[in-house]
Amino acid sequence: MRFSVLLTLLRMRYTLLWAQVRLRQGKIVLFIVGYLLVVLIGMLLAAGGIGAALAAIQTGHAEIVARAVLGGFFLNMLAASVMLGFGLSKIFAESVLRRYPLTALEQLTARQLLGVLEPLWLLAAALYCGVAVGFSALGVTVLWIAVPAALLLVVVNYLLARLLQMLIERLLASRGGVLVVLLFIWTFAVGGSIVLPALLRNPAAREAMTQLLTFTPPFAAAALLSGRDLLTQVPLLATWTVGLAAAVWELDRLPAPSRAIDGADAAWGGPLDRIAALFPGVQSALVAKSLRFYLRTNKVRFPALLTLPMLAFILFAASNTQGRRPPVDPQPAFLAAFFLSFIVSVISTMHMDNNVFGYERSGFRRFLLAPVPPRSVLGSVTIASVLVGSVQIPLAAAGWLLFSPFRGEWRMLVMLLGNACTGLFLFRSLGLWVSLLSPRRADYFQRIGNQLSVAGNVVAVGSVLIAFILPQFLRRTVITPTLLAYWWAAPLAVPVAAALLLWTLRSGAGVFFARREQLLAVIEGRN
Amino acid sequence: MPNAIEIENLTKTYGKVVAVENLSLTVPAGTFFGFLGPNGAGKSTTIACLTGLLDSTAGSIRLLGERFTANSAALKQRIGVMPENLGLFECLYAHEFLAFQAQIYGLDQSTARRRTTELLEAMELTGQGKKPLNEFSAGMRKRVAFAAAVIHKPEILFLDEPFESIDPSGVALMKQWLRRFTSAGRTVFLTTHVLETAERVCDRAAIVKTKGQIMWDGDLRPLAEDRPLSFDGHNFATLEDLFLHVAGERYTQLDWL
Numbered sequence: 181m182r183f184s185v186l187l188t189l190l191r192m193r194y195t196l197l198w199a200q201v202r203l204r205q206g207k208i209v210l211f212i213v214g215y216l217l218v219v220l221i222g223m224l225l226a227a228g229g230i231g232a233a234l235a236a237i238q239t240g241h242a243e244i245v246a247r248a249v250l251g252g253f254f255l256n257m258l259a260a261s262v263m264l265g266f267g268l269s270k271i272f273a274e275s276v277l278r279r280y281p282l283t284a285l286e287q288l289t290a291r292q293l294l295g296v297l298e299p300l301w302l303l304a305a306a307l308y309c310g311v312a313v314g315f316s317a318l319g320v321t322v323l324w325i326a327v328p329a330a331l332l333l334v335v336v337n338y339l340l341a342r343l344l345q346m347l348i349e350r351l352l353a354s355r356g357g358v359l360v361v362l363l364f365i366w367t368f369a370v371g372g373s374i375v376l377p378a379l380l381r382n383p384a385a386r387e388a389m390t391q392l393l394t395f396t397p398p399f400a401a402a403a404l405l406s407g408r409d410l411l412t413q414v415p416l417l418a419t420w421t422v423g424l425a426a427a428v429w430e431l432d433r434l435p436a437p438s439r440a441i442d443g444a445d446a447a448w449g450g451p452l453d454r455i456a457a458l459f460p461g462v463q464s465a466l467v468a469k470s471l472r473f474y475l476r477t478n479k480v481r482f483p484a485l486l487t488l489p490m491l492a493f494i495l496f497a498a499s500n501t502q503g504r505r506p507p508v509d510p511q512p513a514f515l516a517a518f519f520l521s522f523i524v525s526v527i528s529t530m531h532m533d534n535n536v537f538g539y540e541r542s543g544f545r546r547f548l549l550a551p552v553p554p555r556s557v558l559g560s561v562t563i564a565s566v567l568v569g570s571v572q573i574p575l576a577a578a579g580w581l582l583f584s585p586f587r588g589e590w591r592m593l594v595m596l597l598g599n600a601c602t603g604l605f606l607f608r609s610l611g612l613w614v615s616l617l618s619p620r621r622a623d624y625f626q627r628i629g630n631q632l633s634v635a636g637n638v639v640a641v642g643s644v645l646i647a648f649i650l651p652q653f654l655r656r657t658v659i660t661p662t663l664l665a666y667w668w669a670a671p672l673a674v675p676v677a678a679a680l681l682l683w684t685l686r687s688g689a690g691v692f693f694a695r696r697e698q699l700l701a702v703i704e705g706r707n
Numbered sequence: 708m709p710n711a712i713e714i715e716n717l718t719k720t721y722g723k724v725v726a727v728e729n730l731s732l733t734v735p736a737g738t739f740f741g742f743l744g745p746n747g748a749g750k751s752t753t754i755a756c757l758t759g760l761l762d763s764t765a766g767s768i769r770l771l772g773e774r775f776t777a778n779s780a781a782l783k784q785r786i787g788v789m790p791e792n793l794g795l796f797e798c799l800y801a802h803e804f805l806a807f808q809a810q811i812y813g814l815d816q817s818t819a820r821r822r823t824t825e826l827l828e829a830m831e832l833t834g835q836g837k838k839p840l841n842e843f844s845a846g847m848r849k850r851v852a853f854a855a856a857v858i859h860k861p862e863i864l865f866l867d868e869p870f871e872s873i874d875p876s877g878v879a880l881m882k883q884w885l886r887r888f889t890s891a892g893r894t895v896f897l898t899t900h901v902l903e904t905a906e907r908v909c910d911r912a913a914i915v916k917t918k919g920q921i922m923w924d925g926d927l928r929p930l931a932e933d934r935p936l937s938f939d940g941h942n943f944a945t946l947e948d949l950f951l952h953v954a955g956e957r958y959t960q961l962d963w964l
Contacts, residue, residue: 438842440837440838440839440842441836441837441838443834444834444835444836444837444838445833445834445836446800446801446802446823446824446827446833446836447836448802448806448820462810462811462813464810465806465807465810465811466811468803468807469796469799469803469807472798472799472803473796473798476798476839477798540796540797541797542790542792542793542794542795543794543795543796543797544794545760545790545792545794546794546796546808548759548760548777549758549759549760549783549788549790549794550783550811550812551780551781551782551783551784551811551812551813552780552811553780624797624798624841625797625841693777693778696777697761697762700760704792
């Protein structure tokens with residue numbers, strides 16, 4: 181292993197990063213603010229870690245608190261990376277590193293070393309090290325054991341996230357793999373929510389589960405920080421690291437998956453062409469192309485299959501109070517449904533909607549070369565997105581009618597349908613503006629991972645998080661009968677959102693034309 | 708013969724950087740025209756302006772006798788473009804991409820499908836029905852881009868480095884089509900760094916140096932008749948000799964190499 185080569189690549193990564201931001205004054209400011217924010221959050225997390233350690237020792241439950249803090253953060257990092265796609269971007273693709281005289285091991289190490297130095301993992305390091313410093317400052321353990329243990333936990337956390345990402349990518353690329361991943365998520369989410377409470381009620385089962393968890397990396401790190409079982413926990417953490425690294429190594433060596441079918445003949449007149457044929461003239465060809473753009477990526481297909489089960493599960497969780505009686509609102513499920521209905525048609529297409537041209541790369545110039553007005557281009561991607569997203573609305577409504585406990589309350593259904601249609605138009609409108617004003621060159625064939633710009637993330641991830649979290653905060657203040665009294669506002673909002681979308685298409689076409697050179701430069705990777 | 712392309716004092720700047728400055732050029736209809744020059748001479752920028760991809764900063768462009776701007780949808784329908792980076796929609800299959808191109812350029816669905824099938828067969832791209840374009844080899848991608856440029860039978864064809872990565876039999880076929888294309892009064896505007904190819908296929912050529920400054924513009928047919936090209940008081944037996952004279956031959960000795 182030549183570490184000088186790895187260092188050269190590491191330097192190159194930051195040179196490239198700087199080269200990307202120095203092109204425009206605004207970008208430099210954004211870059212500096214972004215990194216200052218990362219440093220600030222890192223410092224807060226480190227301080228939080230130290231505080232948690234102090235509190236843990238003062239309460240006399242050092243290891244238990246350490247387990248909770250490290251375990252909770254470990255899982256959150258996994259969710260943020262695997263589900264939201266943060267911290268797992270490929271700085272240098274394998275094909276790029278193959279051009280250099282590097283061994284396979286050096287290539288893999290270079291890529292993973294660059295990966296673990298992404299801001300997300302630096303934040304994890306800040307928190308884990310904060311806990312470690314807190315524990316060693318109060319004499320529970322020594323610094324030279326605690327900090328390496330914390331850093332090793334970061335590496336394990338990263339490797340596990342990377343391994344899950346690679347496994348999911350491979351499954352999604354295979355036929356039927358989407359269903360396997362869905363099944364896995366269902367087992368994990370629903371099974372967990374049913375099995376876990378049952379286990380917690382049974383002391384013997386709880387004890388057995390705790391014993392099992394002691395073999396997990398965060399629990400092993402917590403034991404090390406508490407100064408316990410040095411001789412067993414160090415090998416355990418090392419085994420996790422080596423085992424995960426070996427698994428990543430093996431998966432990395434497998435050839436890239438492909439869905440292509442060799443020797444297949446050209447087939448004409450499929451269902452997408454028939455749907456597109458409903459539109460006149462060249463719009464038909466543009467819509468057919470846009471429908472394929474949306475439906476041939478797992479960035480749409482996977483969330484499309486996941487949306488309704490996921491929302492149903494959230495509603496189930498919101499209504500399942502299990503003895504925790506909400507003090508004001510007796511129907512938290514409706515409040516959750518009220519907010520989730522805004523995004524029911526959005527989740528499946530949000531990755532594409534907020535960067536609708538960025539995935540086209542050099543294909544984007546066809547839109548500029550073609551003898552079609554910009555409004556037709558924007559119109560076709562919007563039509564395709566609306567068609568794909570709107571499929572969820574009748575399915576969700578049917579689900580609500582069949583399974584909700586409020587079957588007789590028609591105002592609820594009207595409100596939910598109104599919200600869903602409003603969200604359908606509103607978020608396409610926002611997505612178009614983000615695509616035009618803050619595009620990002622992205623890889624259409626990357627199956628998971630977050631490739632949106634900051635603005636894209638604010639709209640896409642922000643809206644989903646708000647819809648998930650807001651009901652939790654409002655359940656004490658918003659009363660369902662009060663909400664229902666304004667049921668008429670929901671259908672009224674639909675034409676307003678539709679008008680906003682039409683206005684966006686009209687004025688966005690002008691922006692598209694005026695900014696086409698900048699768009700071309702960004703999307704083709706020259707800016 | 709009327710002019711297919713008329714460029715007058717074309718200037719294109721990117722901020723303070725001048726890519727093309729005061730370029731004036733005419734290309735008669737039915738010409739196989741080579742637009743040649745070293746890297747960074749402004750060839751691709753010129754093609755981008757001529758095809759409506761970029762707005763010119765100053766100057767005017769007339770295509771087929773009409774003033775051309777990035778908004779000229781009707782004129783765009785009469786030209787075909789094979790861009791430098793091919794501009795393929797990677798998620799589509801080859802036949803879908805070609806049919807899309809045909810329909811966007813005004814062909815009806817049945818004609819689009821018929822021509823797509825014929826082009827796929829001619830370009831030896833059949834049997835790729837369920838393979839997205841991103842999985843095609845470099846040569847196959849080039850063939851698809853070429854087919855997409857000609858499918859609507861344009862009156863002017865802009866080709867940016869069309870022959871690289873394509874095998875000799877494919878290149879021979881493309882040249883055969885292009886000769887037929889120009890003999891029917893249509894125009895080809897070609898940029899390439901392969902001067903032997905340009906010498907063999909082009910009737911006329913212009914050599915630009917920096918900022919699209921034309922250093923030489925003339926007839927290449929004497930070379931086909933084994934007669935030299937005369938310029939600057941010298942005779943040149945090949946286009947490459949002329950190019951090196953115009954663009955400047957560089958001699959740098961690297962002792963370690």
